[in-house]
Amino acid sequence: LNKLRDPELGKRILSKLVPLAREAARLLGRPAIFMEVCGTHTMAIARSGLRSLLAGSLELRSGPGCPVCVTDQGDIDKVIALAAARHDLVIGTFGDMLRVPGTNSSLEQERARGARVEIFYSPAEAVTFAAGHPRDEVVFLGVGFETTAPAVALSVAAARSRDLKNYSVLSFHKTVPTVLEILLSDPELKIDGLILPGHVCTVTGRKAFDFVSTKFNVPAVVAGFEPVDLMEAAYLLLKQIVSGRAETVNGYPRLVREEGNNKAKEIMKEYFKPVDVQWRGFGMVPQSGLALQERFSLYDAAVKFPVEVSESPPPRGCACGDVLKGKIVSSDCPLFARKCTPLQPVGPCMVSTEGACAAYYQYEWSK
Ligand code: SF4
Structure with missing residues (x-):
């Protein structure tokens, strides 16, 4: 990792990147536009100052890569309604969800009114909490993509093996390839290349994103999270544009394999099934959500504690x-x-x- 953080290496890549970006801009008649579809990339790009270093010759935009951001307003309202109506439940969540504004309230506001909301750093921690508090009913919010879903599936497996009846999951999980198909089908979309999510691809594998180049003729590169990884991804995308190619390239081979992580994929398949779900900004995306399989309904908070919101x-x-599009x-x-x-x-x-707005505000906007 030290090598990847070496500023001299960064400068050397940048000295090749800028002329290539200018060449691509000359061919396109405008600066190339690349989209990252991973919230960690969004933060890494903002923190590294890459956008301003490349300004004028290359544009970087965010896509639907932040799981909290793409969670539909109706789903946020459901969780808040559940927390408000059932002070006997413990709503377990990653910290990000706490302050997300619902239509009339937030989990943070409901906590101030007496709702029990606990922050957990992992679903396993929520299971341990449930085991240690047998009188409490713990509902864990499953928010995330292919990276988070296997850990949540394992938490259900752990609850079953410990015979816990007081743990359930409210699954808002989503899958990335499915929404990218919808995004890339938009005739108004002006994107010349995709920086693919390294974490998600460790699970899905590079091949799962082949359709980006084969079906939509858009260059794509799976990227890691160091500034040098991102510069390399931009370089590989620009090379494709300049040479008139469109391929889905693995720029993160130190972690990503062609087929991904079969164990993680198997456990996801065992516990979850694809369902139609609403995404913020995209509306209903068929078969892009992950709901618990019926045989795990004892652990499915959507079944145990159904909530309807207007x-x-x-x-x-x-x-x-x-922004997400x-x-x-x-x-x-x-x-x-x-x-x-x-x-x-x-x-x-x-x-x-x-979130793209938080990243931009924190690192790139001059106050
Ligand atoms: Fe929404 Fe605008 Fe705020 Fe971003 S800056 S979160 S787009 S209101």
């Missing part, structure tokens, strides 16, 4: 949907840094530690 429109004026950058939103700040967020993209 219509949940996105927060007024919030353009998260367009790469149609605009965060600073194009009229509320950015005015009505919407990390202290007073209007939408989830300003709350999540992987």
Whole structure:
């Protein structure tokens, strides 16, 4: 890792990257636009200053890569409604979800009103909590992509093997390839290359994203998370543009394999089934969600504690949907840094530690 953080190496790659980006811009008639579809990439790009280093010759935009941000407003409202109505439940969640604004409240506000909301760093920790508190009913919020879903499936396996009846999961898990198909089918989308999510690809494998280049003729590179990894990904994408190719390349071979992690894929398949789900900004995406299989309904909070909410429109004026589709950058939103700040967020993209608006506000916007 020290090698990948070497500033001299970064400078050497940059000296090759900039002329190549200019050549691609000459061929396209405008700077190439690349989209990253991973919240960790979003943060790494913002933190490294890569966007400003490449400004004018290459544009980097965020896509639907932050799991908290893509969670539909209706799902956020359901969790908040459950926390508000059932103070006898312990709602377990990753910290990011706490401050996400629902239509009328947030988990943080409900906690202040007496709801029991616990932050866990892993689903395994939530199971341990449930085992140590047999009188409490623990509902863990499963929010994440292919990277998180296997760990949540394992938490259900652990609860079963310990014969815990007081642990369940509210699954809002989603799968990345499915939404990318919808994104790339949008005729208005102007994206010249995709930086693919390294963490997700460790599970799915590179092959799962072959369709990006074979079906949509868009160059794609699986990338790691160091600044040098991201520069290399941009370089490999630019080389494809300049040479008129479109391939899905593995730029993260130190962790990503062609087929991915078969064990993780098997456990996901055993515990979850694909279902149609709503994504923020995208609407209903067929077969892109993961619900627990019926045989695990004892551990399915959607079955144990069903909640209905009335219509949940996105927060007024919030353009998260367009940010997540790469149609605009965060600073194009009229509320950015005015009505919407990390202290007073209007939408989830300003709350999540992987949100595009939070990243832009924290690292790239000059206050
Ligand atoms: Fe939504 Fe705030 Fe981002 Fe605007 S700046 S898109 S209101 S989260």
